[in-house]
Amino acid sequence: MKTFLKYLMIFMVPFIICFICFEVYLRQINTDYTEKEKGLILNQKNIELIILGNSHSTYGIDPNQFDLYSYNLANVGQSLYFDKRLVMKHIDKLTNLKFVIINIDYHSLYFSSQSERDAWSYYGNGIEYKNGISVLSKISRIYGYTFSVSKNFLKKDRSKEYKIIKAIDVEKGVDLNKPIYKGWFSFKGTDNDQMAALKYKKRADSFNDLVLNSTEKEEILLDLEDFICQLQSKKITPILVTTPCYSPYIKMLNQKQLKANELDVVKLAKKFNLKYWNFLNLPLKETDFYNCDHLNSNGAKVFSTTLNSLVNSNFSIAKPKKEYSK
Structure with missing residues (x-):
């Protein structure tokens, strides 16, 4: 028996070494979560306006179009729960912060967990969802990311497209072969296949199911009200x-x-006593969208310029644009 255990240990050593090396590799990966947080910390004394939200504002609100120094802290699938805690984590060092854009879309009041992204946000931003991250996920990135996502990181490492940012689960039209500037990245062009009626009906149906079957609305609204109170x-x-x-x-x-x-x-x-600007039906061209509910870089420029004008006119802001670090 001792001999068997000895040979078993010898057999297992290469696998243990590979596991440890892969674990270390995953802990050092520069994801869109870590990159956005690094940029925020780097410019925390300059930031005057923060953009929050899910993928709609991640891709669709371009901070470069604002006169105030703005930073996009939104992320794909990000809930209001994480929006609040991301800002409050850094609030005391954001000494020049004046405005926070809170993105509330069709489904925003009906979900708080980001599913598998809860762990990703924990790894990238240090925010835990309602103490819901399992012990195994905290100990092991391989377990928390899942083998599929971990393997995808290795694939992206061999791709020229992802040499700077190893984005997690973003759509194929996103260009990440350059540094994220002011927390923003977006789509190029329009995915005509995704603009087909059957595709966006399927997408609409999934959001309808989420909204109509959720029981979280009251809790989310209370948490959002607390966030607003803390900001004010x-x-x-x-x-x-x-x-x-x-x-x-x-x-x-x-x-x-x-x-x-x-x-x-x-x-x-x-x-x-807040401003609420509902742009759901903003008249835009089909070519301003990447797919049925995401703007591309051109659409983001149009929309963000409109937002900037409203911020300036409603809050009497008039100042030249500045250039800072990413």
Whole structure:
């Protein structure tokens, strides 16, 4: 038996070494989560406006179009739960922060967990979802990322497209072969295949299912109200924004729920004396979208320029643009 155990240990040594090496590799990966946080810390004394939200604002709000020094802290699939905790983690060092754009879309009030992304945010930003990260996920990146995602990192390491940022689960049209500047990256062009009616109906159906089956709305609203109160107590102005989507796709969302959502956000804005700018039906060209609910870089420029003008006019801001580090 001792001989068997001895040979078993010898047999296992190469696998243990490979596991440890892969674990170390994953802990040093520069993801879109870590890159955004590094940029935030680097410019924490310069940032005047922060952009929060899910993939709609991740890709669709370009901080380079604002006169105030702006930073995009949104991420794919990011919930309001993580928006709040990302800002509050750094709030005391964001000494020049004046505005926070809070992205509230069709599904924003109906989910708080980001599913597998909860672990990714924990690794990249140090934020845990309701103490819900398993012990194994905390100990092992291989377990937390899953073998599939971990293997994908190795694949991206061999690709010229991902030599700088190893983005996790972003769409194929995103260009990450350059540093993220002010926390922003976006799409190039339009994916015509994704603009087909059957594709965006399927997408609309998935969001309808999420919204209509959720039981989290009350809890999420209370957490959001607390976030707004904390920002206002520090003389920081929250701005509520709904991002544009492709018109035929909007018609496939549950219209009764859309109206109810709008009334909820309008009520919230009135309660805290906030601006709420609903751009869901902003008239844009099909070529301004990458797919039915995400703007490409051209659409983001148009939308963000509009947002900048509203910020300037509503809050009497007029100052030249500055250049800072990424």
